Amino acid sequence: MFSLWSCWATVGMMPPVLQRLSQYGACLIQHSSSRVITACLDAQNQPRAGSSVTECVSELQQCQSLHFTAEHLPEPVTGQAGGMERPACILEELKQFVVSEAPPTAYYVPDFISEDEESYLLQQVYRSPKTKWTQLSGRRLQNWGGLPHPKGMLGERLPDWLQTYCEKISSLGAFSGKTANHVLVNEYKPGEGIMPHEDGPLYHPTVTTISLGSHTLLDFYTPLSSAEGATPQTEESRFLFSLLVRPRSLLILQDEMYQRLLHGIHGREQDTLTKKVVNLSAAGAEPGEDLNRSTRVSLTIRHVPKVIKTKLMLGKR
Numbered sequence: 001m002f003s004l005w006s007c008w009a010t011v012g013m014m015p016p017v018l019q020r021l022s023q024y025g026a027c028l029i030q031h032s033s034s035r036v037i038t039a040c041l042d043a044q045n046q047p048r049a050g051s052s053v054t055e056c057v058s059e060l061q062q063c064q065s066l067h068f069t070a071e072h073l074p075e076p077v078t079g080q081a082g083g084m085e086r087p088a089c090i091l092e093e094l095k096q097f098v099v100s101e102a103p104p105t106a107y108y109v110p111d112f113i114s115e116d117e118e119s120y121l122l123q124q125v126y127r128s129p130k131t132k133w134t135q136l137s138g139r140r141l142q143n144w145g146g147l148p149h150p151k152g153m154l155g156e157r158l159p160d161w162l163q164t165y166c167e168k169i170s171s172l173g174a175f176s177g178k179t180a181n182h183v184l185v186n187e188y189k190p191g192e193g194i195m196p197h198e199d200g201p202l203y204h205p206t207v208t209t210i211s212l213g214s215h216t217l218l219d220f221y222t223p224l225s226s227a228e229g230a231t232p233q234t235e236e237s238r239f240l241f242s243l244l245v246r247p248r249s250l251l252i253l254q255d256e257m258y259q260r261l262l263h264g265i266h267g268r269e270q271d272t273l274t275k276k277v278v279n280l281s282a283a284g285a286e287p288g289e290d291l292n293r294s295t296r297v298s299l300t301i302r303h304v305p306k307v308i309k310t311k312l313m314l315g316k317r
Contacts, residue, residue, distance in 0.1 A: 090173045094252075099243065101278035102220075104255040106243065108279050112250035113165075118212050124161040125185055125212075125297055138192045138267055145182035145304070148202040152308040155181060166301055169208050174252055175303040178204065184300040188216065190293040193267030196221045196235065204303040205258050209251045214296035217242045217271050218251070221262040238262075241276050244283040247296070269293055 090107070099106040113121070125142070132142040144162055146153040158166060158181070166180035174180075182203070188194075196219070199207055221238040240261070245251055253263070273280060273289045280286065 090252075094172050097282070099279045099282065102241065102243070103257055103261070105253075106257050106279075107250075107252040108243065108245075108282050109250040109252075110246060110283065111248050112210060113248050115248070118248050121161065121165075121210075121299070122212050122297060124159075125187075128185075138194060139186050139188050141187070142185035144185065146307070148182065148304050150202065152306040153182070153202075153304045155304075155307040155309065158183065162299070162301075165210065165299065169210075169250070169252075169301055170303075172252075174206050174208055175204050178303045178305070180208070180301045180303050181307065182302050182304045184298075184302075186298045186300060188214075188265065188293075188296045188298070190269040190295070191267050193265035196238075196262040196264035198223075198262055199258070199302075202304060202306070204305055206252065206254045206302070207258060208253075208301045209245070210299040210301070211245050211247050211249055211251070212297040212299070213247055214294040215244060215246050215271070215291055216265055216293065216296055217277065218245050219264050219266060220257070221264065223260065223262055239276075241278045243279050244271075244273065244277050244285055246283050249283075 094107055094109070097107045097109045099108050128142055132144075133140050134143070144156070145158055146156045162183050166183065170179040186194075219242045220240045221235065222240060224233055224238070243251065257263075270293065271291045273285055273287055273291065275287055277283075277285070277287075285291075
């Protein structure tokens with residue numbers, strides 16, 4: 001089985017077909033949903049020496065037990081509870097980063113990237129054309145990959161500097177064997193934030209975020225009650241807890257954390273850490289600390305399942 005770190009190096013060197021086979025094969029092996037390991041992989045789920053891409057494509061196309069081919073991986077499995085989609089097949093090594101004090105499921109990985117990588121990504125963000133920026137109330141953002149739409153996202157090629165990190169995160173199993181294809185780059189200056197919200201049904205039910213430049217507190221809330229005659233609910237009364245998100249960290253939200261709870265960022269310039277911050281230890285912090293915010297850039301990396309291929313659109317003209 002891949003280790004969290006070695007899989008990055010391996011995926012970076014593997015042909016795309018083997019990348020996809022390996023990351024989904026890890027899910028199959030981990031969950032014992034198949035005992036089949038094709039001739040392309042050894043017992044450690046690594047490409048076998050001497051196996052060619054052609055041989056692997058042929059093996060995949062003939063292997064009925066794995067239920068997928070080189071061009072298609074299966075859709076996420078529908079869960080039993082309330083018809084909720086099972087969001088991911090996380091690699092075993094990532095599970096040490098579960099935030100156990102939060103509802104299912106949050107993974108907080110400190111120092112997911114290096115300081116050099118952080119500097120590189122910030123350079124790329126601010127080198128982007130000014131036309132890529134959209135100013136909103138309390139933040140500005142860049143949209144990469146296309147505009148999600150109920151009828152399907154007209155996909156756009158991601159730049160290499162984003163594609164690299166989409167593949168790294170996808171190799172951890174965050175998107176059920178799929179590769180992330182959409183990135184929102186958000187910039188928050190001190191005092192800026194975003195109202196409590198949910199990400200909606202257009203995305204695979206997982207959100208992953210790399211933070212750059214500064215920390216923030218990500219706050220979680222119960223949804224507004226829709227029951228008639230319900231007592232009016234304030235944002236304060238619905239607040240549950242926070243996660244401290246440090247620069248260079250990776251945060252993955254799934255299950256109840258993604259599908260039921262709302263999340264937001266309170267617009268302030270300084271955060272005082274309390275016991276309501278449930279990942280203090282994992283983030284290397286203590287209750288009572290005061291942290292001053294600086295400009296934070298977040299890369300919100302997701303998978304949009306429904307994509308309209310450009311060539312199909314052109315063919316309809």
